[in-house]
Amino acid sequence: MTLNEVTISRAILEEQHRALIDHLEMDAAVIGGGPSGLACAALLGERGVSCALIEKKLSIGGGMWGGGMMFPRIVVQEEARRLLDRFDIAYKEFEEGYYVAKSVEAVAKLTAAACDAGVEFFNLTTVEDVMIRGDGRIGGLVVNWTPVDMAGLHVDPLTMACTCTVDATGHDAMIARMVEKKGGALKVKGESFMWAERAESRILDHTKEVFPGLFVTGMAANAVAGECRMGPIFGGMLLSGERAAELVAERLRR
Template identity: 45%
Template sequence: LEDAPGYHTLDSVAMASGLIFGAMRAGAKIFNSVSVEDLVFKDEKVNGLVINWTPVERLGMHVDPLTVIAECVLDGTGHPSEILHLATEKAKIKLDTPTGGIIGEKPMWVESGEASTVENTREYYPGLFACGMSANNVMGGYRMGPIFGGMLMSGRKAARLIAEKFGK
């Protein structure tokens, strides 16, 4: 914007597709129309996910799920923190939070939410990381609003933490 120094605008479709393209070139795998049914645990560590096709789940079909083994799992499911909820409710694990569980998201406070989105991005249980609004929900952070800079920085921090953990 010419009359707003320090602000940047961009085409949201170009940004999203560019991020997806870059992630896939770096080796990320994206599974479309898939739902997480369960976590894989081994030796007190999260070791992957149990997934199934979303239409199978929605139609109530009896189809065996697929197991995806992974060194770590990143919950980027947003406000509901679905994977961390599954871990605390089904597996009864204690998260690395002040309460040992999911504290819950606070109402919107853009500046605080932007900062805490990055601050709260980390490993919450061996092999289980959270980023974005999922991390804020777990730690009781504020909603961040429509800015999204914190989301991008949170994703970058998660990638760095995971790469460091595995020596990459």
């Protein structure tokens, strides 16, 4: 076989342009590729929902890679152990009800599950705004390449339409804040101090549709609600992603 560089370029350009065009209109967009966004996207894909995950950084995984203070291990509690099993993430019981897993394996297995479920990934892509029309719903996203933002280049964005948007942007709850900033009826209270028990036990109540068409999951859900943070325990992130997928699927069925 003789390799042709132009064929390599054409393969990349044609395939990725097709993926982008295919997702200019979709059922669900998950913004943020941390644990909650990955779990949500994987479970939406498994339900047959046309879904893209948009991540501003080069790598998927958000705050999961680094474990706790750069020790690449995460802890998951009993309530979420079934999700470690579901995503085939290996773990050890440390003490009763506390399971410890490798953070790199957790990111890899969640990402693989989302890929297997047909989720399309758009990394290096920043959601910089949302589209809201006369019906008052979020109906789409305004996106640009992350390096455009980093370099401060004056380049206009493109848009992607979606029926449901999931804010999985973590502690900053970026999408909810965009809606709030532009006068949408949504208040982002901002996350509170560290209290793992409280933060983990309440996150599912905070995982919901907070504005027409906008669902929040993971730390974004706690940040909108003014809830505590929890540090490197990740059961709540996985359970919240699962709940968000259920809520989005239910909304799409209506």
